[in-house]
Amino acid sequence: MLLRIDAHAATPIFEQIVAQIVFAVARGDLTPGELIPSVRELAQELLVNPNTVARAYGELERQSVLVTRRGRGMEVTLDARRACQRAREEQIRQRFRADLRDAAGSGLPAARVRKLLADELRRAYGNHAPQADSTKKT
Amino acid sequence: MLLRIDAHAATPIFEQIVAQIVFAVARGDLTPGELIPSVRELAQELLVNPNTVARAYGELERQSVLVTRRGRGMEVTLDARRACQRAREEQIRQRFRADLRDAAGSGLPAARVRKLLADELRRAYGNHAPQADSTKKT
Amino acid sequence: MLLRIDAHAATPIFEQIVAQIVFAVARGDLTPGELIPSVRELAQELLVNPNTVARAYGELERQSVLVTRRGRGMEVTLDARRACQRAREEQIRQRFRADLRDAAGSGLPAARVRKLLADELRRAYGNHAPQADSTKKT
Amino acid sequence: MLLRIDAHAATPIFEQIVAQIVFAVARGDLTPGELIPSVRELAQELLVNPNTVARAYGELERQSVLVTRRGRGMEVTLDARRACQRAREEQIRQRFRADLRDAAGSGLPAARVRKLLADELRRAYGNHAPQADSTKKT
DNA sequence: GTGGTCTAGACCACG
DNA sequence: GTGGTCTAGACCACC
Numbered sequence A, B, C, D: 001m002l003l004r005i006d007a008h009a010a011t012p013i014f015e016q017i018v019a020q021i022v023f024a025v026a027r028g029d030l031t032p033g034e035l036i037p038s039v040r041e042l043a044q045e046l047l048v049n050p051n052t053v054a055r056a057y058g059e060l061e062r063q064s065v066l067v068t069r070r071g072r073g074m075e076v077t078l079d080a081r082r083a084c085q086r087a088r089e090e091q092i093r094q095r096f097r098a099d100l101r102d103a104a105g106s107g108l109p110a111a112r113v114r115k116l117l118a119d120e121l122r123r124a125y126g127n128h129a130p131q132a133d134s135t136k137k138t
Numbered sequence E: 001g002t003g004g005t006c007t008a009g010a011c012c013a014c015g
Numbered sequence F: 001g002t003g004g005t006c007t008a009g010a011c012c013a014c015c
Helices: A013-027 A039-046 A050-062 A080-105 A110-125 B013-027 B039-046 B050-062 B080-105 B110-125 C013-027 C039-046 C050-062 C080-105 C110-125 D013-027 D039-046 D050-062 D080-105 D110-125
Strands: A066-069 A073-076 B066-069 B073-076 C066-069 C073-076 D066-069 D073-076
Touching (some): A013 B080, A039 A050, A080 A110, A080 B110, A110 B080, B013 B039, B013 B080, C013 C050, C013 C080, C050 C066, C080 D013, C110 D110, D013 D050, D039 D050
Antiparallel strands (some): B066 B073
């Protein structure tokens, strides 16, 4: 489990875990049917409180991303991937929307916003190929 | 003072006030030397506790956006505008950066991100001018 | 009246006025029997609220530094000079005492304190003559 | 936590707490990584309202002296010590500077100031070592 | 358990 | 009138 947790960040640890697992499923790094680490294991690996991991797992179960296999642990559900991809995209869209609403509301000119976005897009995705196949490298 | 506060939002009320005032100064709606509404006035207008407004004002004073004129109130500092414009842009940039970092980290393809951004840009800034080439630039 | 008032300082304006007048009397720049500017005059000169000047004058009258000469204004009392010199010295002493108490309490070594004091003494009084006759130049 | 708070002093309680904690970190009485007393604990110990302590802690967090460990409390940051030592010295220096500026501005002779300082130094730091040459050095 | 936010209401100093 | 400080008590999220 290659999760990067920042204990100092503003967003709660359990939410970071939830988001990272959703992302991993969306990416295909976690595949349906795959058993994920136990609460205790992951807590030890991430150096966080087991309650925190349990809360994240509970949230993911509620979202039907994980199911508990009694006696074996928790695994990714069969239709988790498409759901996670949809959730991921919707989440990102909502954040763009909120940010752009604030940018517009603060009087930042559209041209400036486009410049910022171009800069940051290059930063996040590199400026090599003009498009596509970005899934392979991430 | 045309501040829109959402008491149910996740971000604290006092932070909303801080951000909105920074934006208002950046936009030029609040000009240096101008006396801003008193703590009690704004509290009454926003239907919020005076302490909450006072906390926001204190934070803005700490950021050198406001100065207290003893016995008269608080006013916008002389060089607040440029500072607020810089702060606003940096804040927006950081949020874009975080969004795009997560988008890339979640495996969302660059092309899809560009589509989302184009949609939301149109939504936030309107499509009056046919500068639809913003996606090309990125 | 050569008073330097800093409206942004932490200490109240009326206290600044009081202190500066006490200092002026102690220095001999204001001599017993001398009429001082009226409340209105000084308020206009310093760009402060007349109430503030009135409060300072009231305080100085209470301390027997000033007396009101009905129909003429206020003047420095006959024995104000020695009283002001004593008050000035006592005030400075108390501040040294408080600062050194905090310095010692904060664990700042005596040697470091002496170094700081030497630096600041040089800054305040210059390092020309090793001692004495400093009253002439101040 | 050996903090001495004077509820009747002119300086606000929360500022006294801030200063004393900065001093304690500078002295080494509070070491990086160490969990400090909880807001409620310290409030009870000092017989102060928890909000007052929280305000002090918030200020210290803003100064990067403390960090909050969510769910556990607050602890001293790794590089707080040097920062606090610098802050302490700078604070003391500024106070000396203000004192001496006023002393000089009030016409108090340099020789008299040196005498006062020698007296108060002895008072604050004791005269165990006969380093009475501190006056000569200045 | 922890800190963070908010409300309500009081008192004070300054102008 | 203004802001600044403090108290008391409540609710919340996180761990």
